[in-house]
Amino acid sequence: MRSIQKAxxxxxxxxxxxxxxxxxxxxxxxxxxxxxxxxxQESPVVSDARLFExxxxxxxxxxxxxxxxxxxDRRLYPDFAFKVVRAYPAESVVGxxxxxxxxxxxxxxxxxxxxxxxxxxxxxxxxRKVKIVKLFLAEPERFGRWAPRNVLxxxxxxxxxxxxxxxxxxxxxxxxxxxxxxxxxxxxxxxGARQIHSLYExxxxxxxxxxxLDELDAIALDRRYQDLRGDVxxxxxxxxxxxxxxxxxxxxxxxxxxxxxxxxxxxxxxRFEEEIEFKLPTEAERLTILQKNAQTLPVKLExxxxxxxxxxxxxxxxxxxxxxxxVSLHQAIMEDRSxxxxxLEAALQRIRKEVRDPxxxxxx
Numbered sequence: 349m350r351s352i353q354k355a356x357x358x359x360x361x362x363x364x365x366x367x368x369x370x371x372x373x374x375x376x377x378x379x380x381x382x383x384x385x386x387x388x389q390e391s392p393v394v395s396d397a398r399l400f401e402x403x404x405x406x407x408x409x410x411x412x413x414x415x416x417x418x419x420x421d422r423r424l425y426p427d428f429a430f431k432v433v434r435a436y437p438a439e440s441v442v443g444x445x446x447x448x449x450x451x452x453x454x455x456x457x458x459x460x461x462x463x464x465x466x467x468x469x470x471x472x473x474x475x476r477k478v479k480i481v482k483l484f485l486a487e488p489e490r491f492g493r494w495a496p497r498n499v500l501x502x503x504x505x506x507x508x509x510x511x512x513x514x515x516x517x518x519x520x521x522x523x524x525x526x527x528x529x530x531x532x533x534x535x536x537x538x539x540g541a542r543q544i545h546s547l548y549e550x551x552x553x554x555x556x557x558x559x560x561l562d563e564l565d566a567i568a569l570d571r572r573y574q575d576l577r578g579d580v581x582x583x584x585x586x587x588x589x590x591x592x593x594x595x596x597x598x599x600x601x602x603x604x605x606x607x608x609x610x611x612x613x614x615x616x617x618x619r620f621e622e623e624i625e626f627k628l629p630t631e632a633e634r635l636t637i638l639q640k641n642a643q644t645l646p647v648k649l650e651x652x653x654x655x656x657x658x659x660x661x662x663x664x665x666x667x668x669x670x671x672x673x674x675v676s677l678h679q680a681i682m683e684d685r686s687x688x689x690x691x692l693e694a695a696l697q698r699i700r701k702e703v704r705d706p707x708x709x710x711x712x
Contacts, residue, residue, distance in 0.1 A: 369412065369439065369440060369441050370437050370440050370441070371440060371441055371442075371443035371445065371446065372413055372435055372436065372437070372440035372441060372442055372443060372446045373436050373437070373440075373445075373446065373447065374434070374435070374436045374446070374447045374448075374449075375413055375432060375434070375435050375436075375442070375446060375447070375448045375449070376432070376433045376434040376435075376449050376450075376451055377404075377419065377430040377431065377432060377433065377448065377449070377450050377451065378430065378431045378433050378450070378451040379428070379429075379430060379431075379450070380418060380429040380430060380431040381428070381429060382427055382428055382429070394450050397449065397450070400448075400450065401447065401448045401449070403423075404419075404442075404448045405442060405443075405444065405446055405448060407421070407422060407423060408442045409442055409443070409444065410441060410442060410443075411441065411442045412439070412440075412441055413432050413435045413439075413440060413441070413442060414432065414435055414438055414439045414440075415432055415433065415434055415435055415438060416431070416432065417431075417432045418430065418431055418432070419432065424546070424549060424550065424553075425546070425550070426542060426543070426546050430450070433451055463511065463514045463515045463518040464515050464518060464519055465512070465515045465516075465519065467511065467515060468508045468511050468512055468515060469508075469629065469633050469636045469637045469640065469665065470508075470627075470629050470630070470633040470636075470665075471507070471508050471512060471626055471627070473624075473625075474501070474508075474512055474624045474625070474626055475512065477622065477624050478499070478512060478516050478624065480496050480622075481496050481499060481516060481520075481558075481601055481603075482516060482519060482520050484496050484556075484601065485520040485522050485556040485558070485599075485601065486520060488555075488556055488598075488599040495599075495601075496601065496621060496622060497591070497592075497600070497601055497602065497621065498591050498592070498601075498602045498604075498619055498620045498621055498622075499601065499602070499603045499604075499620060499621070499622045499623075499624060500564075500603075500604050500605075500606070500609070500617070500620035500622070500623045500624070501513070501603060501604065501605040501606070501624050501626060502605070502606050502607070502609035502623060502624070502625055502626065503607070503625050503626030503627060504607060504626070504627075504628055504664055505607045505664065505666065506664030506665055506666025506667055507626040507627065507628060507629075507664050507665060507666075508626060508665060509562075509605040509626050510526075510560070510562060510605065512626075513526075513558065513560045513603050513605070514526075514560075516558065516603075517558045517560075520556075520558075522556045522557055522558060523551075523554040523557045523558070524557075524558050524560065525547065525550065525551055525554075525557065525558065525559045525560065526560040526562065527547060527559070527560070527561055527562070528562045528563050528566075529561055529562065529563045529564055529565075529566040529567045529568075530563055530566045532544065532566075532567060532583050533566065533567065533580060533583070540567075540580075540582065540583035540586070541582040541583055541585070541586035544583060544586040544587050544590060545586060545590070547559060548590040548597050548600065551597060551600045552597045552598060552599075552600055555597070555598055555599035555600050556599040556600070556601075557599070557600050557601070558600075558601050558603060559600060559601070559602045559603070560603050560604075560605070561587075561602065561603070561604040561605070562604075562605050563605070563606070564604040564605060564606040564612065564616075565606045565607070565608045565611060565612060567580050567583050567584055567587070568584060568606075568612050568613050568616045568617075569608075569611050569612065569613065570611055570612065570613045570614070584613075584616065587616075588615070588616065588619060590602075591619050592619055604620070609623070628662060628663070628664055629663075629664070629665055629668075631657050631658060631661070632657075634656075634657040634660055634663065634665075634668060635653060635654055635657035637665045637668050637669070638653040638656060638657060638668055638672075638673065639653055641668070641669050641673055642673065645673065645677055645687065646677075647677055647680050647681060647685075647686060647687055648686040648687065649686065649687045650686045650687065650688055650689075651687065651688055651689035651691075651692055652689070653692075655689075656672065656692050656696070659696060660672070660696070667699075671695060671699055672692060672695045672696065672699075675691075675695040675698070676691035676692050676694075676695050679691050679694070679695075
């Protein structure tokens, strides 16, 4: 990614081999973002201008700069681009005496607001167990080497694993860094491992902090169930090193989530000190989920939800919201009327038909 154009080409901060180009006395930068999708989406925040200047001079020493060119961070925030707003002289080279400043940084803390454990219906056992993590994040020095560093959430999709993790970060008032394991599998070997290392470096800078690794099974399946590619193997090795290496990241808690715990490789599963199961809601919990979400519907609901709760055993909270309430709402909106019991029943029948008659492609 850092060889987008040849060195010294227009529009980049490539190194210059030309003699006689003067050293830059002053450079003003503006955060520009990532050129491609990344596991990091927030802009870095400069907390110490003089420290950043030293870091920038060392990293970009010898780079040719001109207004409109770009400098790419190669260390803390890999591939994050800074645009050169001003340079003096206008075309010059970063040197040991170059003054470097950042015009304005977006101070967007990756915390999660307005989410609490009360927003999650049921899962009382999970809420109770994660409170030890909440205590650790509040008083990390109290735990020492006995800190709850690695926790594995498992259970059926749509049962609240992500929401509990977000609520934990919100109630603990700590940064929350969510990553889907599928995004770590890149085109080139080594790319995912580098992202893992950078992710944990960033988390340590913002500690106490929670890293939430969703869809763990995308990279951590037992070798019996996958053809292990080289890049996946490197990602896993990098993750294991960060989770329990010799130099553990201080005050960083890793929470991973999977729907297929029985297929997770034992060497990875053993790294998690705590496994927390998320269960499907009971009838009473299904009714509460339906009622709470029905209160936010933009169309009036003219139906008793208790009979729907009784008929939806085996449904997750997400199923109830996405496949029952939302489908019924859309039907009512299309016909410009209130939501009726018939709409809810029709949504249920549709789901049952999909279960009875799976797509033909599944049998090819």
